[in-house]
Amino acid sequence: MSSPLLHLDAIDAGYGDFQALFGISLDVAEGELLALVGANGAGKSTLLRTVAGALRPFSGTVRFDGEDVTALPDIHRSRKGIGLVPEGRRLFPSLTVEENLRVGAATGRKGPWDLKKVYEMMPLVADRRTRKAARLSGGEQQAVAIGRALMGNPRLLLLDEVSLGLAPLVVEQLYTALPGIRAEGTTVVLVEQDLTRTFAVADRIACVLEGRVVLTAPAADLTREQVTAAYFGTLEVTSP
Ligand SMILES: Nc1ncnc2c1ncn2[C@@H]1O[C@H](COP(=O)(O)OP(=O)(O)OP(=O)(O)O)[C@@H](O)[C@H]1O
Numbered sequence: 446m447s448s449p450l451l452h453l454d455a456i457d458a459g460y461g462d463f464q465a466l467f468g469i470s471l472d473v474a475e476g477e478l479l480a481l482v483g484a485n486g487a488g489k490s491t492l493l494r495t496v497a498g499a500l501r502p503f504s505g506t507v508r509f510d511g512e513d514v515t516a517l518p519d520i521h522r523s524r525k526g527i528g529l530v531p532e533g534r535r536l537f538p539s540l541t542v543e544e545n546l547r548v549g550a551a552t553g554r555k556g557p558w559d560l561k562k563v564y565e566m567m568p569l570v571a572d573r574r575t576r577k578a579a580r581l582s583g584g585e586q587q588a589v590a591i592g593r594a595l596m597g598n599p600r601l602l603l604l605d606e607v608s609l610g611l612a613p614l615v616v617e618q619l620y621t622a623l624p625g626i627r628a629e630g631t632t633v634v635l636v637e638q639d640l641t642r643t644f645a646v647a648d649r650i651a652c653v654l655e656g657r658v659v660l661t662a663p664a665a666d667l668t669r670e671q672v673t674a675a676y677f678g679t680l681e682v683t684s685p
Pocket residue numbers: 460463465483484485486487488489490491492532
């Protein structure tokens with residue numbers, strides 16, 4: 446078996462004295478789409494931030510493409526191909542859409558994604574290319590944030606609740622972009638609260654409960670009931 450693109454081993458992480466993640470070990474294969482599910486505060490964003498290098502773990506190892514990147518800051522990880530779309534978008538409000546997108550290309554990575562390709566995939570973004578980010582709706586900003594991450598040609602794209610607070614139609618448009626992203630070979634780890642959507646897109650699902658991964662399995666092998674039970678901590682663990 447080939448080695449996973451992302452390998453997390455015994456990750457403990459948190460903020461100051463507060464520990465949010467406990468002994469997380471997880472692999473993600475190249476080309477796979479893994480969905481992280483769990484209640485608010487379970488530690489999903491903390492996990493993505495640890496992978497992206499926005500947060501240094503207390504202990505444990507993050508390996509990307511076989512290399513130990515645990516000590517590398519986020520900017521170096523993005524050059525290696527880890528792209529994070531954080532919760533809350535975080536565009537530069539005074540820059541135009543196109544200027545924001547160009548910021549994403551600062552990774553210097555070659556690959557399929559450039560302005561033309563992002564505009565092709567998200568016509569909504571293309572239509573607003575000269576508009577200041579501050580003047581966009583929440584859904585438009587989210588689409589630009591995804592486009593910006595793609596401009597860095599990531600091998601691993603981390604999407605943190607990109608549909609949070611958006612109108613259903615806008616969420617639909619964002620999710621329409623996913624197959625095109627995956628068709629380019631991009632590996633995706635996403636956090637999504639909507640279980641129907643999670644089951645529709647995920648190859649594998651990992652449930653996070655109070656800072657621990659309590660269940661991980663191919664989406665096709667799981668029922669909604671099992672995921673919901675893991676979510677609320679009422680999953681009965683049966684030995685094989
Ligand atoms: N910057 C921070 N400083 C201190 N504690 C934090 C910080 N960010 C998150 N936490 C805490 O870490 C824990 C995990 O939070 P995290 O945001 O990773 O959860 P989550 O599963 O992503 O939930 P949500 O869906 O609410 O974002 C929570 O108890 C949260 O209060």
